[in-house]
Amino acid sequence: MDELQKLSEKASWLWIDCLEPNDEELEIIAELLKETEVINAIKNRQVFSRYETINDYLLLSIPLVTFKDKLETSPIYVFAKEKRFITVRGTDSSKSIDNTLKTFQDCILKLKRSVFSPFIVSRLFHEVTNENLDGIMALRERIDEIEERALAKPGDKRISKAVFALKRQISTLERVLWVQRGMMLDMREGVVPAVESSEMDRQTLSYAINDISRELSLIDSYGNALDSILRLQDLGMIHRVERILIYLTLVTLLMNAIMILLEVDIFHILSG
Template identity: 25%
Template sequence: MLKILGYINNDLKKITLNELSEEYSLIWIDCYAPSDDELLQLSKKIDIEIEELKVGLDEQEVPRVEEEDEYYLIIYKAPLFEEDITTTSFGIYIKDNIILTLHIDKIKSIGKIYNLLKTKKPKILLDRGKGFFLYNLLNQITLSYSKIILNLEDELDKLESNLLQDQNNITGEILQLRKTLVYFHKALVSNKDVLSILKRKYLPITTQDDREHIEDLYYDTLQLIDMETTYRELLVSMMDMSLSLENIRMNQIMKVLTMVTTLFAVPVWITGIYGMNFKYMPLLNNPYGFWIVMGISAIIILILLYVFLKEKWIK
């Protein structure tokens, strides 16, 4: 699917591939999960090989900045909202007055930029050139990471509360959050390297002001990496605590079972002896023999209970 916006004389227009022209000061093409025919037409119009465009569609590509003869390629990582929150790579191609975002997955941050352009004055985002628009695009992605990580802080508070209340079945939630943070760590570190190049390298697509904005974005990303690392370490600690509490619960259960076994071990031993096929045994013919044996067994059980209570094994 192709969405094309052209900016000319403080006016934003929705155009088609056939209407691409150098008259526009800036053209943004957003290409989401394109068909083979759309990719072919796009390749012909902007004069970039299909194989090179497919690089931007590979969600496993490593973030980087490439300087080609006629265009620049930036691979960047964005959060991906599916059943689980993960990350995906997408491509940003910059050539002449065209900025092309190419992605196989639906990226909410790009959708937000598109809505901003359609609902507010586009002059704010487009009048300052390609570099400033690139900054806003990358900034929107960074904001998405930030919002998710801040929401994870609330999730961590809930998990910690459930853990202290000795609730079960939180191990799966801890593992899921930790998995998300691992994805984020890899993505943010890779994005940091891209921002490092963009902020210090004098590329024709960015001005000095753009590089200063990107430098702020670089430090925001560093802060997100620190937050993510802290939360990940906290999750590891919570996992260790959860396993420790589970071991304590199992030990309590084994302790109760051991005490029950101990209480009835001697009576079972006594009754086992009287189950043996001997003709002569103490109290065997005594009319009160059964009750005497039961009384002895009860006394032994009471003595053992007293010992357990004195040693505070039973609370």
């Protein structure tokens, strides 16, 4: 902690990147922020619906989504003030952070120190939006797999369970992306305090906002695709019931025929 304070005093601007911080490192962050409650939010991977102000720091959470077996959200937490910029994150966000750092290094000579933080925040939003598309496309692949199973076995009840599970995850993803879009709009319009975006930053945010709008349109189409699978399942169940009714009808007719034959044989025996 003392070393950080000394470094902060010497540096005109400092970016502290905390990757998968342990409890001890989180305590140091809490000391820097002079706030302890936010640490629980970080541990729980909470996505904030808007910017927060913690003492003299601005807090933003930039939600990165991944989809493997299920949807997961790994926020990048940004704490920004005039001379200090802190990011707290997991390993999933390394690509976005690395790309942002490279762009920052390429552009640093063109930037004033006062716009370092808004430049990095806008680039992080841009990179995370691009990376979120990978998770969204992985979700599409999962829907296609379920659709193939539904066509092969339209009466499989496990398919309906999988569809409803995906619908819940899509609903969560949609809320997360709307929150991200809202924060980017606030930044572009200058609503977020302590982050005075330059024209370059506003242009970067506009590109990211357009991208996330397209992603939301894709997600809406995914909901329609899942509804189609459920309708296919309903048709499969109807056909299954129809087949059962046909079998029952045939069995009933067969039993009636047997009963008639038995009655005829008994009549012949009695009359003979």
